[in-house]
Amino acid sequence: MNRCFLLLVDGLRPDVAEARLAAGDLPHLQSMLATGGRTTAITGFPSTTSVAYLPFLTGCAPGRCDVPSIRWLDRSAYRGRWWRDRAAVRSYCGYQASLLDQDIRPEVQTIFELVPESVGIFTPVSRGLTRERDPSRVERRIWGSVAHVAMWHQPSDDSVARHLLRAAQGNWKFVFAQFPAVDGYTHQSGHDSFPVHRALRRIDTAIGKLRRLLRVRGELSRSLILLVSDHGASPVHTHVDLADWFRSHGVRTLAHPVIWERNPQAAVMVAGNGSAMVYAQPGRSRPDRWPIERLRQPDSFGAGRDLVAALLREPAVALLAARSEEGGIWLGSAEGSAILRSHNGEIAYQPSSGDPLQLGGPWRGSLRASVERSWNGTYPDAPFHLVDQFRTRRSGDLLVIAREGYDLRARFELPEHREGHGSLIRAHMQTPVWASLPLPGDPLRTVDLFPSMLHWLGVQPPEGLDGQLVWQPRTSKPATATPQEVALVD
Numbered sequence: 001m002n003r004c005f006l007l008l009v010d011g012l013r014p015d016v017a018e019a020r021l022a023a024g025d026l027p028h029l030q031s032m033l034a035t036g037g038r039t040t041a042i043t044g045f046p047s048t049t050s051v052a053y054l055p056f057l058t059g060c061a062p063g064r065c066d067v068p069s070i071r072w073l074d075r076s077a078y079r080g081r082w083w084r085d086r087a088a089v090r091s092y093c094g095y096q097a098s099l100l101d102q103d104i105r106p107e108v109q110t111i112f113e114l115v116p117e118s119v120g121i122f123t124p125v126s127r128g129l130t131r132e133r134d135p136s137r138v139e140r141r142i143w144g145s146v147a148h149v150a151m152w153h154q155p156s157d158d159s160v161a162r163h164l165l166r167a168a169q170g171n172w173k174f175v176f177a178q179f180p181a182v183d184g185y186t187h188q189s190g191h192d193s194f195p196v197h198r199a200l201r202r203i204d205t206a207i208g209k210l211r212r213l214l215r216v217r218g219e220l221s222r223s224l225i226l227l228v229s230d231h232g233a234s235p236v237h238t239h240v241d242l243a244d245w246f247r248s249h250g251v252r253t254l255a256h257p258v259i260w261e262r263n264p265q266a267a268v269m270v271a272g273n274g275s276a277m278v279y280a281q282p283g284r285s286r287p288d289r290w291p292i293e294r295l296r297q298p299d300s301f302g303a304g305r306d307l308v309a310a311l312l313r314e315p316a317v318a319l320l321a322a323r324s325e326e327g328g329i330w331l332g333s334a335e336g337s338a339i340l341r342s343h344n345g346e347i348a349y350q351p352s353s354g355d356p357l358q359l360g361g362p363w364r365g366s367l368r369a370s371v372e373r374s375w376n377g378t379y380p381d382a383p384f385h386l387v388d389q390f391r392t393r394r395s396g397d398l399l400v401i402a403r404e405g406y407d408l409r410a411r412f413e414l415p416e417h418r419e420g421h422g423s424l425i426r427a428h429m430q431t432p433v434w435a436s437l438p439l440p441g442d443p444l445r446t447v448d449l450f451p452s453m454l455h456w457l458g459v460q461p462p463e464g465l466d467g468q469l470v471w472q473p474r475t476s477k478p479a480t481a482t483p484q485e486v487a488l489v490d
């Protein structure tokens with residue numbers, strides 16, 4: 001029986017992982033990589049925890065899952081009544097966290113539904129899991145609140161490591177384990193700080209124990225171990241609270257955590273905190289978005305002026321996106337605008353007065369070509385992610401992407417975030433993929449790992465995935481340990 005272990009280190013940047021490996025700090029991973037491989041993968045957008053887990057666990061991008069962000073508003077159901085309509089405003093950061101499973105589009109199947117012999121450890125996506133198969137459910141809540149108050153994230157990772165080894169002792173075919181400490185310490189101390197390095201060393205130790213256990217059980221060669229991450233991070237020197245920005249322009253604005261704004265003229269839903277969705281006049285229930293042409297009218301937010309133009313002048317704003325009346329997605333930056341169109345799996349990017357995606361001019365290609373073209377650019381794989389973001393009616397009228405060094409939330413973030421993520425920039429979108437089996441050299445999307453894992457487990461992937469089977473994991477040679485490897489794991 002083939003087994004698969006998907007180990008997600010939340011918020012791990014590829015360069016940090018590489019540097020610790022080169023420094024000899026991760027001996028068990030080094031040993032695993034001797035017969036495996038590593039590459040870069042572009043995560044889902046917005047690049048933030050839980051939403052960016054969906055590609056790994058469903059094979060679908062967040063927009064296709066109907067979960068465009070960690071906070072969103074249902075514009076057809078919300079009518080501006082703060083108490084009666086609170087269920088139409090979503091935040092997975094608080095008491096509504098458990099609604100994530102039911103918010104995922106019904107046709108989308110999680111790997112836990114497709115592989116009954118599976119278990120999830122510290123997973124915010126748990127559709128398909130029974131209580132027995134979600135053994136750390138209670139601990140996740142307890143350690144999560146301790147970590148938030150005490151800024152001490154290591155106990156969560158230690159708990160995950162214990163559950164992981166227990167799961168490996170069972171007969172689960174697929175094991176998902178999420179290690180949250182690196183993200184916590186990154187926000188608090190920086191992505192290349194001592195607590196991040198220490199957390200990585202402990203994960204390395206846990207993987208050493210896991211491999212030793214699998215070897216003793218004679219299962220190492222039949223086990224695919226994947227070390228992945230859901231997003232990167234980058235330092236934030238300036239917090240610009242986007243909700244307060246709208247208020248300073250005289251706009252009644254609804255934003256978390258205080259959502260009792262009566263008859264708001266704008267709703268601001270921040271993710272990560274490097275991006276935000278803005279809903280114009282959310283209390284006027286309507287099925288569809290307003291296009292950019294409507295959003296630019298002086299009355300659209302009730303400010304008496306074009307707030308889109310004002311946003312484009314803000315140093316904190318790198319990029320804006322909205323539907324266009326003429327079809328496609330309008331993209332704007334301080335340098336000018338462009339139109340992005342998608343049709344039958346093809347994307348066309350046409351600069352009008354500028355090149356906001358910094359692709360160097362007009363571009364046309366398949367959805368696949370988007371990642372090949374731009375994986376190492378200013379906004380990796382942005383054409384694909386922007387098209388995905390506008391696939392769901394739950395996303396905002398206006399998407400605001402923060403410039404590197406800025407984020408969009410200043411209040412209610414205690415302790416202050418020194419680093420953040422959630423944006424479309426390279427430092428947030430690139431993630432490491434380290435595997436116990438050889439990988440193709442080309443960059444992937446994290447969503448592509450879903451069909452690869454199912455292939456390894458002999459499970460037929462469902463129709464309608466965003467993930468493509470670009471990697472068929474295969475054992476390259478008999479997994480007999482080298483003497484050096486045995487020394488490392490013993």
Ligand SMILES: [Zn+2]
Pocket residue numbers: 011049183184187421
């Ligand atoms: Zn985070």
